[in-house]
Amino acid sequence: MGAVKARVLVRPKAGILDPQGAAVARALPALGFEGVSEVRVGRLIELEVADPARLPEMCERLLANPLIEDYEVLVERDGG
Amino acid sequence: MKFGVISFPGSCDDVDARQACARVGEAVALWHADHDLAGVDVVVIPGGFSYGDYLRAGAIARFAPIMTEVIEFAREGGYVMGICNGFQVCCEAGLLPGALLTNIERRFVCRQVTLELVNASTPFTAALAPGARLSIPVKHTTGRYYAPPAMLAALHDAGQVVLRYAPGQNPNGSLDDIAGVINERGNVFGLMPHPEHAVDALTGSSDGLALFSSLVAAGAPA
Numbered sequence: 001m002g003a004v005k006a007r008v009l010v011r012p013k014a015g016i017l018d019p020q021g022a023a024v025a026r027a028l029p030a031l032g033f034e035g036v037s038e039v040r041v042g043r044l045i046e047l048e049v050a051d052p053a054r055l056p057e058m059c060e061r062l063l064a065n066p067l068i069e070d071y072e073v074l075v076e077r078d079g080g
Numbered sequence: 081m082k083f084g085v086i087s088f089p090g091s092c093d094d095v096d097a098r099q100a101c102a103r104v105g106e107a108v109a110l111w112h113a114d115h116d117l118a119g120v121d122v123v124v125i126p127g128g129f130s131y132g133d134y135l136r137a138g139a140i141a142r143f144a145p146i147m148t149e150v151i152e153f154a155r156e157g158g159y160v161m162g163i164c165n166g167f168q169v170c171c172e173a174g175l176l177p178g179a180l181l182t183n184i185e186r187r188f189v190c191r192q193v194t195l196e197l198v199n200a201s202t203p204f205t206a207a208l209a210p211g212a213r214l215s216i217p218v219k220h221t222t223g224r225y226y227a228p229p230a231m232l233a234a235l236h237d238a239g240q241v242v243l244r245y246a247p248g249q250n251p252n253g254s255l256d257d258i259a260g261v262i263n264e265r266g267n268v269f270g271l272m273p274h275p276e277h278a279v280d281a282l283t284g285s286s287d288g289l290a291l292f293s294s295l296v297a298a299g300a301p302a
Contacts, residue, residue, distance in 0.1 A: 016226065
């Protein structure tokens with residue numbers, strides 16, 4: 001069985017102040033992009049795994065810090 | 081009392097930490113890739129950028145070979161002091177509650193701050209009077225202490241908030257001005273300010289020395 005491509009999205013938890021997102025939200029109007037709010041900046045981790053069932057455990061132990069971050073695992077479908 | 085200071089790839093305050101420890105006791109260097117604590121009474125995890133702070137500050141260092149021994153040592157009651165990056169490592173390793181987030185201004189801050197001692201009855205602070213004020217530098221980008229509300233309340237109730245920034249001195253947006261916390265058992269202490277850089281009047285302050293000498297007075301845990 002070959003490796004499966006997966007993506008892990010890591011975001012700051014709701015309620016945690018994200019100064020990076022706030023800085024981006026302030027920068028966009030300065031460039032003329034009005035109407036932008038609630039910007040949150042997270043992290044995208046792309047990886048290939050033999051056993052995608054272990055991805056949540058990888059997130060809990062290393063890829064994310066569950067105290068301050070939420071994560072979402074996206075596994076690429078066959079032929080997708 | 082024998083202090084051991086861990087060097088990780090990317091540690092930069094390990095030499096200062098060893099020199100600070102050597103002023104109050106014996107100080108030896110510990111290497112991240114070893115599984116040997118050399119019989120020390122205190123493990124100091126120093127400041128710096130262990131493993132380049134990749135992923136999150138402290139996230140990779142937490143799995144360094146020597147950390148297996150440090151976690152076991154802490155579980156047995158051994159003293160562990162995590163300074164700056166070492167505080168981040170302790171939080172990532174689950175040795176201390178909470179997490180350190182990017183400074184609220186998103187900038188590296190390097191300045192002398194005034195700290196207030198909140199809990200003077202820990203082995204790390206026993207040489208100080210309650211309410212003592214300490215002048216110690218901070219230098220970090222990821223020092224905003226965070227704990228979820230219930231955890232934060234429990235920390236205050238249990239006296240686990242040991243140091244806080246004096247009013248108006250919070251350099252990073254830490255919740256409740258928290259600068260240093262201790263674990264429930266009272267043997268693992270983490271702080272963002274750098275006491276090892278404040279051990280000689282020549283460099284502005286010797287207030288940091290008390291955090292090392294307190295341990296000597298407390299003696300090795302039984």
